[in-house]
Amino acid sequence: MSSLDPRINRLELPQIPGGEILKNQEHWITYEVFHIKKRGDHPVHVGCVHAPHPDLALVFAKEQYGRRLACVSLWVCKSSDIHAFSMEDEDMFYSAVSDEKKYRDASGFKVRDKINKFKKGNSDALV
Amino acid sequence: MYGGGYIFDKLQDNQVNDDPEKLLLFEERIARGEKIEPRDWMPFDYRRQLIRLIEQHAHSEIIGALPEGTWITRAPGFKRKLALIAKVQDEIGHGQLLYSAAETLGKSRENMINDLLNGKSKYSNVFNYPAETWADVTVIGFLIDAGAIINQITNSKGSYAPYCRALERICYEESFHLKQGHEGLVFLATGTFVQREMLQDALNRWWEPIMHFFGPPDKASVHSEKLMKWKVKMASNDDMRQEFLNTYVPKIWELGLTLPDPKLKKNTETNKWEYTEPNWETFWQVINGNGPCNKERLKVRMWAEEHGRWVRDALKTNQLTQSVPLA
Numbered sequence: 001m002s003s004l005d006p007r008i009n010r011l012e013l014p015q016i017p018g019g020e021i022l023k024n025q026e027h028w029i030t031y032e033v034f035h036i037k038k039r040g041d042h043p044v045h046v047g048c049v050h051a052p053h054p055d056l057a058l059v060f061a062k063e064q065y066g067r068r069l070a071c072v073s074l075w076v077c078k079s080s081d082i083h084a085f086s087m088e089d090e091d092m093f094y095s096a097v098s099d100e101k102k103y104r105d106a107s108g109f110k111v112r113d114k115i116n117k118f119k120k121g122n123s124d125a126l127v
Numbered sequence: 128m129y130g131g132g133y134i135f136d137k138l139q140d141n142q143v144n145d146d147p148e149k150l151l152l153f154e155e156r157i158a159r160g161e162k163i164e165p166r167d168w169m170p171f172d173y174r175r176q177l178i179r180l181i182e183q184h185a186h187s188e189i190i191g192a193l194p195e196g197t198w199i200t201r202a203p204g205f206k207r208k209l210a211l212i213a214k215v216q217d218e219i220g221h222g223q224l225l226y227s228a229a230e231t232l233g234k235s236r237e238n239m240i241n242d243l244l245n246g247k248s249k250y251s252n253v254f255n256y257p258a259e260t261w262a263d264v265t266v267i268g269f270l271i272d273a274g275a276i277i278n279q280i281t282n283s284k285g286s287y288a289p290y291c292r293a294l295e296r297i298c299y300e301e302s303f304h305l306k307q308g309h310e311g312l313v314f315l316a317t318g319t320f321v322q323r324e325m326l327q328d329a330l331n332r333w334w335e336p337i338m339h340f341f342g343p344p345d346k347a348s349v350h351s352e353k354l355m356k357w358k359v360k361m362a363s364n365d366d367m368r369q370e371f372l373n374t375y376v377p378k379i380w381e382l383g384l385t386l387p388d389p390k391l392k393k394n395t396e397t398n399k400w401e402y403t404e405p406n407w408e409t410f411w412q413v414i415n416g417n418g419p420c421n422k423e424r425l426k427v428r429m430w431a432e433e434h435g436r437w438v439r440d441a442l443k444t445n446q447l448t449q450s451v452p453l454a
Contacts, residue, residue, distance in 0.1 A: 003423055004257050005197040013426040014433055016244050022237035022432060026439060030227070030452045047293070048227050048452040050236065052442040064220050068300060080450040087164045 031057035032082060033065050034075035043075050051076075145170045157358055162288035165231035165454065173357050177287050178232045179248075180359065185225035186243045186250035190424050192218040194258040195267055203261060210307045211264070217300045224296060227452050228289040244429055246416060253336045255418030262315055262322075262329035268308025270333065273375050274340045276301050277367050286358035289454060309378075316382040323384075330379065331387045338405040339413075341368040347407070372400040 003009050027050045034043035046065050051057035057076040066074055085092075095101055102108030149168050156163070163169055192215045199215065202208035226236045242248040253271055258264055276298065283294035315326040342364040345351070354360040362370075373393070379386060390403045413421070 003197075004259060005193075007200065008197075008423065008427055011427075011430055013423070014429050016425060016429050018245055019241075021241050021244050021429070024235050024237050026436070027236050027240075028439070028443070029450050030230070032453060045454060047224060047296075049223070052439075052444055056442065064223060067220075078450065079452050082453055084453065087167055 028052040030079040031061070031076040032079050033057075033061040034077075035065055035071060036073040036075070037070050039072055043073075048079060049076070054078075145172075154356070157286045157356075162291065163286050164288050165451075170357075172353075173359065174232050176354060176359055177290065178229055178234050181225055181229040181232075181287075181290050182234065182239050182242070183249050183251075185222045185229060185239065186248055187254065188218045188222035188225060190243075190250045190254045190428065191271075192222075193424055193427060194254055194256070194420070195264055197258050198261055198264045201261070202264075207311065214268070214304050214307065217304065221293075221297045221300070224293040225290075228287075228293045231289045231452050231454070233451065240428075240432065244425055244432070246425070249414055252339055252410060252413050252418070253333075254424060255413050255421045256333070256336050257420050259332070260325055260329060262312075262325040263333065265308055265311035265315060265326070266329045266333045268304060269312045270308075270337055270375060271340065272301060272304045272308055274337065274367075274371050276305060277370050277374075278341070281361045281367060284358075285361050289452075292454075313382065316384060327384055330384060334387050335405045335409070338368070338402070339407075339410045341365075341371065343407055343410070344404065369400055372402070376400070 029050070029052075030048045031051050031054070032048050033046050035046045036043045049057055049060040049064055051060050054076055058074060061074045061076050065071070146168075150170055153163070153167075153169060153173075163173075195211060195218075196215050199208060199211050202211050226239060229239060230236055239248065243250070253267075258267060279294050279298050279301065283291050283298060285291055312326065315322040345363045345365045351360060351363060355363075372391075376386065376391065376393075388403050390401055393400050412418070416422075
């Protein structure tokens with residue numbers, strides 16, 4: 001076999017043995033990556049990398065997620081160290097946006113009508 | 128860059144009985160335009176087909192770096208060499224993003240690579256063809272990347288959230304690939320007689336693989352309806368091929384170049400492109416391992432795994448336990 005790529009012709013290409021060539025975890029474990037776009041911003045989750053330890057996870061994260069677009073820092077942490085609610089339980093967060101809890105939202109307090117009414121009723125007194 | 132003409136498994140309706148109530152909720156969620164996250168309930172076949180699709184896409188990115196990589200050492204000029212290195216590195220990065228997206232569905236990266244090396248998983252057929260001259264690199268960079276962008280923008284509107292997120296990142300980088308490919312192609316097209324000849328020759332050789340790129344015609348496709356409903360497949364092969372022809376054939380013709388299909392023209396009444404069907408027998412031959420470069424591609428991939436092993440082993444710590452990416 002002769003390749004058009006001279007570098008490949010210099011290699012001694014192996015036969016492919018078949019079966020399980022890579023064992024699970026031969027590519028280590030996954031780290032989640034968080035990207036900080038500019039000073040003052042929250043870190044935002046952007047994906048993950050495979051790495052054996054946090055130092056190398058940072059190196060790979062820089063290659064993968066820091067080589068385009070603005071970035072001032074990256075965070076990594078083991079995927080298995082993230083604890084999360086199940087997305088199937090999303091209804092338990094409903095009250096946060098429901099109308100029943102207007103009493104703790106700025107939009108739940110209206111004063112302009114009362115002020116206008118008051119001004120109208122007391123127009124003489126206010127002169 | 129690249130993913131097109133996916134080969135899906137045959138759907139196996141009766142193999143696994145998904146909970147009909149959960150299936151209904153799942154389908155309603157997709158119909159509302161909501162995304163599916165990794166830990167959500169999903170039908171067995173949805174998971175299986177997505178793994179297969181995203182995995183093929185990931186392999187295509189990795190293997191796709193090889194034909195273009197052929198020319199890194201001989202790129203004409205320093206800027207082109209830098210751009211090509213950057214592009215090839217992008218493709219490898221895309222592969223990593225896509226492997227991670229597929230991993231969220233429960234198949235390990237190692238198993239995906241095993242299946243690639245053993246010929247069980249496929250990758251885009253175009254990468255089984257050689258890049259014979261520098262003009263091939265410009266044709267790949269312009270037309271194959273263009274096809275890939277059409278495919279990926281379409282797929283990024285699908286239902287599986289991790290895949291969509293990966294594709295959004297990928298599409299951003301592809302715009303640079305497309306531009307640098309177009310620039311290289313225009314440079315040759317507006318250059319000397321010899322440069323134009325070289326480009327025309329590359330177009331002639333790549334036209335059939337490009338027509339194969341979006342996969343077999345719809346009438347030959349057996350599994351589209353359910354995959355479309357689940358937003359795994361977002362557009363038919365023929366529709367994407369039409370979109371490609373409509374945008375890119377004029378960009379070739381405007382340079383006074385030709386494409387090796389005398390029937391190729393836009394029907395002004397139907398607004399559709401007419402063309403000679405490429406030889407689909409060749410397509411299946413190449414997919415099944417008999418293309419000009421299949422063996423070389425896999426052996427080079429095998430070489431990389433084999434020669435990287437001692438580095439990976441050296442870096443191993445004994446606290447590694449299996450985990451699956453979250454999102």
